[in-house]
Amino acid sequence: MPSPAFEQFLRELHASLTLRKRPEDVARLIQDLYAAQGSGLDAATEAALAKAAANSLRNLWHGYTSMQEEFARPVGAQRQLARAASLFTSVPDLPDDAGDDPAQIEAVIRRAGEEIGRAYGQNDFGLDRFNRAERRAADLGEISKRQYNKRFRLLRRMEAKLARLIHEQRLREVTITGKGALAHALPYELFATDPDTAAFIAYITARGYMRSVFTNGRQRQVYDEVAEALLQRLRKRPERTCWYAVAHVHPTAEVLAHVSDQDLTQLLIRWNGFLRQVAAVLEDAWNRQPLERNTMIVRRGNDSSTWNQAAQAWNTARAHWFALLTELGQDEILDRICPGKVPRLMAADVAYWHRVSGGGLHPDTYVWAELPLPWEVLRGEKECPRSLIEAVCARHRVDPIAGAWTAPRPSIEAVAYRRTPELVHGVAVADPLMASALRSAGVFSGKDKRAAAQEWT
Structure with a gap:
């Protein structure tokens, strides 16, 4: 029977799947989980976790980070609901939570509209x-024109607020999925099947949620030596591991080989739906102002935040989709439909750098x-077979397999752990207190001085 402390730490790890905790703090939680379980760790895992946890907030003298530890949430309709009441x-x-629920x-809006004879959508x-x-x-003679207009305007504003809320919630899901795949959608019962499984998923998700660094080189790789040590524990006890849960976040051939075809198909269906959802977001951003495709450098008026979040989500979903098709032996589908990757927009100063x-x-x-746009391919308006991508890659001397254009991502080696x-x-800043001051002053933002804002990327 697990102890209450063990259960508590397991639930905290599960909660971290929708938060943005530093990998070091998740490593410390994993240490606490194993300590509460009472089972000893092998030397390699203990050393790897200790290296990361040494930089956790609980082990630092200031115990503070200037960065938000959760993804920015859309502002709900609590104020409008109170006014309607x-x-x-x-x-x-x-x-209060009703203000975040579009259905409620x-x-x-519909119930209130009936009071003044207004149908939903009459704006x-x-x-x-x-x-x-x-x-x-309509038997509304007792309501003055002024009072009627006040109610009509409120319902019209509430419908507009509802549309914005749904759009922002969709963007938030796109952002989280792009960085952490389907980790946020894992139910607790599946996540908690095995503590080793939970530990690996929580840590690799925290690594995926790390923010991008302003650089002219490659971003930091997600899979590091700590993740490798935790995965090694799963390899030693494959019969106890919930590989289906691991496949939600780490779809390597090794992991997917342990998952049943039925579960693989379920994941494939989910990623199919998500690809279409992200394609709609990309198309909307494109239609508002087409991008400079030949350079992908931001121009005035481009919604770079939405595009980059959606591009990352598309590439994540596409990578999972490719891996699942290959494992199910259905990669011949790519001979007919092989949508390409979507690059992020680059700031002009980074391009100059x-x-x-x-x-x-x-x-x-x-x-x-040179490839058809992703949403055109998914709707069947333009063809993009694997042969077309291979020809374009050959023209530009790009390896279509190593570059994951026509095949799943190649296996990767673990990188050394580096402090977040x-x-x-x-821009990296050594001191978190100084970072707070710089952010509030608008330094590095490229904008005038303003109050600190929640970061989405």
Whole structure:
């Protein structure tokens, strides 16, 4: 029977899948989990965890990080619901969490609309409002024109707020999935099947959630020596490992080989749906202002934040989709439909940095520029078979397999653990207190001085 402390640490690890804790703090939680379990750790895992946990907030003298430890949440409709409850007799006082639930918000709008004879979606202030005769006919004669207009305007604003909330919640899910795959969707019962499984998933997810660094080189690799040590424990006891849960975040051939075809198919269906969802986000950003495809350098008016979040999510989903198709023996599908990767937009100063340091555009940019757009491929409007990508890659001297253009990502070697830096708009700062001051002053943001804001990327 697990102890209460063990259960508590396991639940904290599960909660970290939707937060943005530093990998060092997750490593410390994993240490606590194993200590509460009472089972000894092998020397390699103990040393790897100790190296990371030494830099956890609990082990640092200041115990503070300037970076948000959760992904920014959309502002809910709590204020609008409270106002609706004061104006409409059919709307009760609702708990605070109702303001984050689109279904409850829509139900309130519909219920309140019935009081003034307004149907959901009737938002035209000139055409959809009742005049005096129509108010009398609808038995609304006791409500003055002013009071009727006040209620009509509120419901119109609530519908607009609902649309924004749904859009922002979708973007938040896109951001989280792009960095941590399906970890945030793992139910506790599946996550907690085995403590070794839980430890690996929690740590690799925390590594995936790390912020991007302002650099002209490669970003830090997710899979490090700590993750390797934790995965080694799963290899030693494969019969106890919940490989299906691991496949949600780490779809290597080694992991997927342990998962049943039925579970692999379930994951494939989920990633199919998510690819279409992300493609819609990419298309929306593209339609608002097409990008400079040949360089992928940001121009004035480009929504680079939305594009980059969606691009990362697309590439993550595509990598899982490729790996699952291959494991299921269905990779012949790629001979007919092989949507390409989507590059992130690059700031002009970073592009200049690349040039002056002897670099240039990434070769993948040239391949992307010649391929059909992803949403066109998914809708069947344009063809993008594997042979087309191979031909374009050959033209630009890109290896389509090593570059994961036509095959799953190649296996990777674990990198050495490095301490997570304090970042201010992507720039590393040694002291977290100084980082807070710099962020509040707007340093490195490229904008005028303003208050500190929650970071999405």
